[in-house]
Each structure stands twice: as C-alpha cells, then as structure tokens.
C-alpha cells in the first residue's frame with residue numbers, strides 16, 4: 001500500500017525492511033497490526049554531486065574526509081599536537097561549510113557557531129575543550145544522516161536494474177529483469193513440483209529452461225561487472241557444478257538428494273545474488 005505525499009513516502013512495514021533510524025516506524029492506533037513508515041527523499045539537486053552528473057562521487061568523498069578529519073582532530077587534541085590539529089581543523093572547516101555550498105537547502109543542519117568555537121579552541125590551544133565541541137558538531141552529522149543517508153545511498157549508489165534488459169536466446173525476445181526473473185522462477189518451480197511428485201524424467205526435461213534462462217541472465221552481468229567479474233564467476237560456477245549433480249540424482253530417482261540439491265542451487269545461485277541486488281533494487285524502485 002503506497003501513498004505519495006509531496007516528498008514523503010508512506011508505506012507499510014514489511015518485516016525485515018525496517019532500517020532504523022532512517023525509517024521511523026510508528027504504531028497506527030486505529031489499526032495496531034498495521035505500522036507506518038515515513039521516508040524523507042533528498043532534494044533532487046543532490047544528484048549533481050554524484051555520477052553520472054558529476055565525474056566523481058563528490059558528496060560521498062566529502063563525507064569520507066569529514067569522518068577522517070574528526071578523527072584526526074580528536075587524536076591530535078589528545079596528544080596536544082598543535083600543528084596536526086591546525087592542519088586538520090582547517091580542512092574540516094572547509095569541508096563542513098562545503099555541505100551548504102553544495103546543498104543550500106541543507107544549511108539548517110550545520111552548526112556554524114560550533115565551528116567558530118572549534119576554530120577558537122584550536123587557535124588558543126584549549127586541547128581539553130576540543131573533544132566536547134567535536135561531539136556537538138557530530139550531532140549535526142547524525143541528524144542529517146538519520147534523515148537522508150540510507151535513501152541517498154540507495155538512490156545514487158546502488159545499481160539500477162530497472163533499465164537492464166535480457167535477451168532470451170531461444171525466442172530472441174528482450175525482457176526486463178523482472179520478466180526474466182518470473183520465467184526463471186516458474187521454470188525452477190516446475191522442477192521442484194516434478195521432484196515432489198516423483199516425475200523424475202519430467203524434472204530432467206524441466207531443467208533445460210532453467211539452464212537457458214540462467215545463461216541468458218549471466219550474459220547481462222558484464223554490463224556492470226567489467227573488471228570485478230569474480231562474484232559473477234563464483235555464482236555461475238556454483239550453477240555449473242550443482243545442476244549436473246542435480247541431474248545425476250534425478251537420473252538415480254533419488255528424491256531426497258535431488259530436493260536437497262535444488263535447495264542448494266536456489267541458495268547459492270538465486271539467493272546470493274538477491275541478497276545484494278534484489279533487495280536494493282526493490283527498495284530503490286519503491287523510493288524512485
């Protein structure tokens with residue numbers, strides 16, 4: 001059940017999809033069994049600081065620097081190391097203020113007066129004050145992260161499968177990912193049903209489309225996995241060894257072992273890809 005309301009999105013919590021604190025789950029008093037979540041979407045302008053609009057992941061790298069700068073300042077303050085402290089607090093001030101330069105809409109998350117206190121404490125070598133000021137500045141990080149971090153990661157940094165298509169070799173058809181997945185799932189279930197009902201020959205025949213669709217699917221992985229081909233190889237080599245083993249058990253009419261192999265295949269081939277790609281793809285399609 002989805003209801004879009006300006007920039008906010010409400011949807012029922014499906015168990016396991018609740019990432020706190022980004023998603024604020026509340027009991028709905030009129031129907032206590034139905035809980036509601038609210039997600040804030042970042043302003044569209046944030047895309048300017050990510051690929052492909054930008055050459056680099058500018059926003060993310062600013063964030064990594066901020067975390068490093070906080071750590072360096074904390075450590076140097078504890079060691080009373082003035083030169084290091086000055087160097088990293090200058091960098092920090094620049095990066096912290098750049099947040100509002102990149103995203104003026106988010107200026108309200110920044111604490112410029114705390115930044116002034118920090119600069120003053122650094123200049124006057126008040127080392128013991130620094131960690132308390134940094135803690136307060138850290139609160140401005142957390143407030144914005146609670147509101148936007150996970151959604152921004154999903155929107156700008158997770159692979160987009162909605163535009164991926166798969167060519168089915170046997171028919172020449174171009175299918176969307178979810179269409180191919182439906183075929184793959186049905187063909188796998190036909191094998192499962194045949195095993196359960198002890199039609200072993202039928203199960204062997206039903207394996208052919210599973211292999212074909214998986215083959216069609218595997219040719220799409222390289223669209224993104226150009227250099228990092230290892231996860232794809234790992235998954236596909238599982239398929240290459242498990243399917244012949246399954247076939248052997250089917251030929252031996254060993255229902256228990258065949259059922260076990262089929263389950264192993266579903267985990268090592270389907271679920272291992274789903275845990276990284278389907279979950280994020282589904283979440284992304286909900287918020288886009």
Ligand code: HEC
Nearest residue numbers: 161162177178181182184185188269270273274277278281
């Ligand atoms: C890329 C790795 C990958 C592999 C390997 C994979 N899937 Fe998927 N699967 C996805 C993605 C991504 C989606 C979400 C697609 C979408 O919604 O556009 C998905 C969605 C699905 C869906 C839901 C389709 C829908 O209509 O929402 C089913 C069912 C499914 N996969 C079954 C399978 C089965 C069965 C296997 C193993 C034989 C498998 N998948 C292997 C990535 C994969």
Ligand code: HEC
Nearest residue numbers: 060063064066067106109140141144145148149152153157
């Ligand atoms: C106005 C909003 C905002 C403020 C303020 C902010 N951040 Fe972020 N930060 C984000 C968003 C949005 C992301 C998600 C970026 C992504 O995943 O691509 C993020 C992600 C991060 C990450 C990446 C985490 C990871 O491993 O993926 C780090 C580290 C980080 N921020 C550090 C900081 C620090 C330290 C501060 C405070 C000094 C800070 N941020 C202030 C919005 C903000």
Ligand code: HEC
Nearest residue numbers: 158159160161217218220221223224231232235272273276
């Ligand atoms: C639209 C681009 C895209 C496509 C298509 C794609 N991947 Fe990925 N895949 C990625 C990215 C990017 C990562 C790195 C993790 C992340 O950002 O989610 C990744 C990570 C993975 C991982 C987890 C990393 C690891 O080391 O275990 C697995 C497994 C994986 N992909 C399998 C596949 C398989 C199998 C296919 C084809 C059936 C496929 N992917 C197709 C973009 C894609």
